[in-house]
Amino acid sequence: MTVPITPLRPEEYRPAPEAGFGTLETDKGNLPLRSLGVTAGITGLVAGVDVVQGFGNPFDVPLEATYVFPLPPRAAVTAFLMEADDRVVEGVLKERGRARADYDQALAEGRRAAIAEEDRPDVFTIRVGNILPGEEVTVRLSLTQPLPWEDGAAEFRFPLVVAPRYIPGVPLPGPSSGDGTAPDTDAVPDASRISPPVLLPGFPNPVRLSLTADVDPAGLDLREIRSSLHEVVREGNTISLRPGERLDRDFVLRLAMSASSSLTLVPDTAAGKPAASADTARDTARDTARDTPHDAAGGAVGEGTFALTVLPPDGSGDRSAPRDVVLVLDRSGSMAGWKMVAARRAAARIVDTLGGGDRFAVLSFDSVVERAFTGGLVEASDRHRYRAVEHLARLEARGGTEMLAPLEEALRLLTEDAPGTRPNDASGASGATGGSAPTGAGARDRVLVLVTDGQVGNEDQILERTHARLGGIRVHTVGIDRAVNAGFLGRLAVLGAGRCELVESEDRLDEALEHIHRRIGSPLVTDLRVVPDGLEIVPGSLTHVGSLFPGVPLTVRGRYSGPAGALTVAGRTADGGPWEVRLDGHPGEGRAVRAMWARDHLRGLEDRYAAGDRSLEERIVRTSIRFGVLCRFTAFVAVDTRVAADGAPRHHVIQPVEPPSGWELPAPVPMTVAGAPMMAMPASFAPPPAPGGAVAATRGSSPDAALGTPGGLMPGPVPPAAPKRRAARGFSAGVPSMPGERVAITGFDGVLPLLREELTRLRAAESLPERDRRRHLADLASRLRVFVVMLGDHPGLAALAADLEKAEDAGTSLGDLWRRTVELLEGLTGGGGAGGGSGGPGDRAAGEVPAGPPAGQPGGASSEAGTPKRRAFWKRS
Known part of the structure; x- marks a missing residue:
């Protein structure tokens, strides 16, 4: 295949020496997204967020701009506005196919329009069409999200970048469903919608980012506010980003505050009118699930939404049953750098928690x-x-x-040769899968732990293939990344009645693992059920009930009918005794509770759809429109009535995104073609051709060619056992080391906090019986081996680890070995315990992203032709 290279004329560009390799600068700029503003109002354990995106057209013809961006996976998007030419157009929530048709028709008629669509629980796409030359258009999204609370702290996490995801499967014929860098495949039919091009490292900051969070404790005892990944400025309880921050990692606030058990009742008449379409009345009338009259807000007369929060009883879980645990570790190329170090450490810590009566397996x-x-x-x-x-x-x-393959293998291991199982979750929640299995004298808890960054595109395929096999198996997920795929990992944990922990740095790892360790242990209260008193719970409306674990409150939302009343949460303690708590309802107002319930309820329906129940499509659409909350089967569309252009836009640009912070991607290698310097990847990393065939690698007539080459997913090796599958698309870890060569993963500063933690543990274990102290030293040997590997080599630690491996031998002097260990760790750490030190591999700068865009798409620009035809990809047949 021949790819012509068309150079830019000197008058068409201006080199920017400090901008990083492959970047250029034009007089008018080259990216449509000018600004992103996030304003969050945190009240108690709920956040209301407004997202404002500013688009501009630097070209001489009308433009359609596409932006693929993340939102919190549990957020409910409830409103959408477009502002252009001093006109404000309110978005209308419609069935997705109808919304797309309205948008395309408006562009064909020369009118401005914008559409907001959900492609994953945490990946959204906005398209803004017929932006006139030199014009700026603003779109606004309003959303509500709950703040998870645990161990005395709540967390507000707002993602800012969609990280590249691995796309498996065979490419599909026909036009792509989106404008991204990856072709649609049979496993990921919308891959081209979730794979935006990636900017080269060093590209000048293309987007003005502002983020402000106002914190109102709402009567809770707020003791501390911490920012995890960004430099912030605090004025009272208002937290703002420092200017100049980039959209390359999640924004995370942790709020140390109290919480309490409560029951809030919000009648539909107090929830306000949702942002629904003019067709809401007609769509609501088709809702035959309940034969009750509905008010103008889309809710039933006499109905409302409740939010129930129950704190766990005092005490800790004492595990009484043995466990079968399968640990699945992601070692793919996107895990390179600090993430691989953290993942190995997390997996090793989980292994160390297992007892003699447990069984386990480790899959990588x-x-x-x-x-x-x-x-x-x-x-x-x-x-x-x-x-x-x-x-x-x-x-x-x-x-x-x-x-998919390792998860299926893990489920096979957990379901084979199992003499009995314990009920991991005997909840009556709608859509819950972690049900009960046979029990008996040989009953065992079955647990699957997945450690990954979650950067895959075939989430629906994975859920569909594993959903039916999760009964009686608790699934915990540990997401390690600064731009983690939280939506998928959270869905998998919910379906498996487990826990999702997100780790954005090594400093956060220990805290997250303590939570996972408690989850792997027995819960404090099981067999939970919600019993109404004085009000009626609408059948099928309860969200996931689950179990009560130490330090983790239970949050349940649902729909009710009746004027007022109370709810009782009852269950069974670890020793088999009864447990219950009764809460009286208190009236509330506002749309937050209703919107969050609707989002949770829709997510459950969507997961059941992904698992194979295709009959739910119409019900999902009706529920989404009735309650005014965006989902994958609906879309917000804003259409201006005024004609602004002569037909459809003649230029289409997809906004490239930042390389995720902390990612170490393979660097491009230089080569020369026909005497002109350019960059290319080795043959094993060559990017695929763009859908539709090869075109010019550089378009001199397009100012957005100044972007250089977007990153995107690079092909990796094809497993020998699957010769018919196309080359797997993923990231490589770069140049491998020679056989036997020890390569340092981090410097000593990166291991120092771990050694301090080990010293603290060692001092705490001095009072244990001799058998437990010997076991502690033997287990410590395995961890020291990991430290040696992380450092490349360390003779002192290696020698001590070799001696500690003999700690359980009766002939080994425990006192001498214990003293030697304390002295070496004190010498290495200066005598300090856990909590000191910082830095390490998590602080290293990200590596370069690979060069080489899909042919003909420099800077992410799509065809100059009319709006491409898109398939109804969200309807999987």
Whole structure:
């Protein structure tokens, strides 16, 4: 295949030497997205957020701009506005196909229009059409999100970048459904909608970012506010980003505050009118689920929404049943750098929590699945745990993210040879899958732990293939990334009645793992049920009920009918005794409770749809429009009545996104073609051609060619066992080390906090019985081995680890070995315990993203022709 290279004329561009490789600068700019403003009002444990995006047209012809961006996965989007030429157009929520048709028709008629669509729980797309030359258009989104609370702290997390995701499967024929860099495949039919091009590292900050959060404790005891990943300015309880921050990582605030059990009742008449379409009345009339009259707000007369929060009882969970645990670790190329270090450490810590009566397996995967042990589950003996940690220490990031196969293998291991199981979650929640399984004298808890960044595009395929097999298995997910795929990991954890922990830095890892350890242990209260008193719960409206764990409150939302009343939450304690708490309802107002319930309810319906129940499509659309909350089957569309252009826009640009902070991507290698310097990837990393065939690699007539080349997903190796599958698309870990070569993953400063933590643990264990102290030293040996690998080598730690491996031998002097260990750790750490030190691999700068855009799409621009035809990709047949 021949790809012509058309150079730009000198008068068409101006080099920008400090802008990073491959970037150019034009007089008018080259990106449509000018600004992004986020304003959050946090009241108690609820956040109301307004997102304002400013688009401009630097070209000489009308423009259609596309922006793929993230939102919190549990957020309910309830309003959409477009502002242009001193006109404000309110968005209308419609069935997605109808909204797309209205948008396309408006553009064809020369009118301005904008459409907001959800492609994943945390990935959204906005298209703004017929932006006139030199004009600026503003779009506004309003959303509401709950703040999770645990161990005395709430978390406000707002994502700012869609990280590249691994796209498996065989490319589909026909036009793509979107304008992204990845082709649609049979496993990810909308891959081209979730793969925006990626800016080169060093590109001048293209978007003005502002983010402000106003915190109102609403009567709760607010003790501390911490920002995890950004430099902020605080004035009272108002937190603002410092100017100049980039959209390359999540914004995270942690609020140390109290919480209390409560029941809030919000009648529909107090919830306000939702942002629904003019067709709401007609769509609501079709809702035959309940034969009751509806008011103008779309709710039933006499109905409302409740929010129930119950704190767990005092105490800690004492595990009484043995466990079967399968640990699945992602070692794909996108995990390179600090993420791989943190993932190995997380997995090793989980292995260390297992007891002698437990069984376990460790699976690692990229394009292939590797096991720490052959066969099935093995006993969690000291020997097996050491071998597992040793296996984990050898893992390096590489290849593609083929996640489905290891998850299916993990479920197979947990369902084979199981003498009995315990009910992981006997809730009556609508859509819950973590149900009860047979119990008996040999009953065992079954647990699957997935450690990954979650950067895959085939989430629906994974959920569909695993959903039916999750009964009786609790699934916990540990998401490690600064731009984690929280939507998918959260959905998987909910379906598996488990927990999702997000780790944006190594400093956060220990806290997150403590939560996972508690989750793997037994809950305080199980078999929970909600019993109404004085009001009626609308059947099928309860969100997930779950179980009560130490430090984690239970939050349940649902619909009710009746004037007022109370709810009782009843269950069974770990020792089999009854437990219950009764809460009287207190009236509330505003749309937050109603919107958050609708989002949770829709998410449950969408997951059931993804798992194979295609009959839910019409019900999902009706529910979304009735309650005015965006979902994957609906869209907000804003259409101006005034004609502004002569037909459809003649230019289409998809906004490139920032490289995620902390990612270490393969660097491009230089080569020369026909005497002109350019960049290209090695053959194994060559980007695929753009859908529709090859066109010019550089379009001199397009100012947006100044972007250089967008990053996007690079092909990785194809597993030998699957010769018919196309080349797996993922990130490579870069140049591998020579066999036997020890490569330092971090400097000593990166290991120092871990050594301090080990010293603190060692001092705390001095009073344990001799057997437990010997086991502690033997387990410490496995962790020291990991530190040695992280450092490349360390003779002192390596020698101590070798001696500690013999700690359980009766002939080994425990006192001498214990003293040696304390002295070495004190010498290395200066005698400090846990909590000191910082830095490490998580502070390293991100590597370069690969060069080489899909041919003919410099800077993410799509065809100059009319609006491309798009398939109804969200309807999977």
